[in-house]
Amino acid sequence: NAGVTQTPKFQVLKTGQSMTLQCAQDMNHEYMSWYRQDPGMGLRLIHYSVGAGITDQGEVPNGYNVSRSTTEDFPLRLLSAAPSQTSVYFCASSTGGLAEAFFGQGTRLTVV
Amino acid sequence: AQSVTQLGSHVSVSEGALVLLRCNYSSSVPPYLFWYVQYPNQGLQLLLKYTTGATLVKGINGFEAEFKKSETSFHLTKPSAHMSDAAEYFCAVSDGGGFKTIFGAGTRLFVKA
Numbered sequence: 001n002a003g004v005t006q007t008p009k010f011q012v013l014k015t016g017q018s019m020t021l022q023c024a025q026d027m028n029h030e031y032m033s034w035y036r037q038d039p040g041m042g043l044r045l046i047h048y049s050v051g052a053g054i055t056d057q058g059e060v061p062n063g064y065n066v067s068r069s070t071t072e073d074f075p076l077r078l079l080s081a082a083p084s085q086t087s088v089y090f091c092a093s094s095t096g097g098l099a100e101a102f103f104g105q106g107t108r109l110t111v112v
Numbered sequence: 113a114q115s116v117t118q119l120g121s122h123v124s125v126s127e128g129a130l131v132l133l134r135c136n137y138s139s140s141v142p143p144y145l146f147w148y149v150q151y152p153n154q155g156l157q158l159l160l161k162y163t164t165g166a167t168l169v170k171g172i173n174g175f176e177a178e179f180k181k182s183e184t185s186f187h188l189t190k191p192s193a194h195m196s197d198a199a200e201y202f203c204a205v206s207d208g209g210g211f212k213t214i215f216g217a218g219t220r221l222f223v224k225a
């Protein structure tokens with residue numbers, strides 16, 4: 001019963017490097033989203049998707065790209081990492097509507 | 113636009129005491145409200161949610177919350193705190209789409225023996 005799986009759990013990047021955070025869910029959920037969690041700021045929505053091939057921006061999309069080629073996967077790409085992107089990133093999925101969101105364990109990213 | 117304000121970034125209670133975590137929301141449409149809990153180094157998990165109907169909502173681990181439209185509040189309570197309740201709690205509001213959930217800044221609950 002995997003649920004939402006995020007990889008890697010930890011990552012250190014140098015400024016200017018690019019990388020992809022992976023997110024996969026095995027619950028056949030249509031809705032998936034990415035959040036970043038920073039102290040005192042709660043979770044802020046970066047991007048979300050309502051189904052394969054459909055994505056949209058959340059509150060803080062700058063510096064991040066997403067795509068959704070399959071129902072299961074929703075990777076988050078950092079194009080050119082900056083220290084301001086140091087954060088804990090969470091992927092979530094749900095069936096949409098009024099359903100709860102299921103969260104992955106998070107990826108702790110440090111940009112130096 | 114929707115927003116959530118959690119009053120108090122840290123709350124400390126004694127074991128066995130009442131837990132009260134405060135949440136106020138702003139929404140231009142009928143809100144759907146959630147409380148999530150996050151244990152150290154874990155993702156978030158749902159405690160309870162309000163959609164429609166009964167305004168007093170019961171969740172897991174003995175928590176409950178009451179939706180008060182006139183006060184735009186959705187405070188979380190538990191009659192008797194347990195050490196295992198120590199965690200961070202997030203209030204959230206959704207427009208019903210489920211995927212654009214807005215979270216509050218979180219309240220960290222400390223439970224003293």
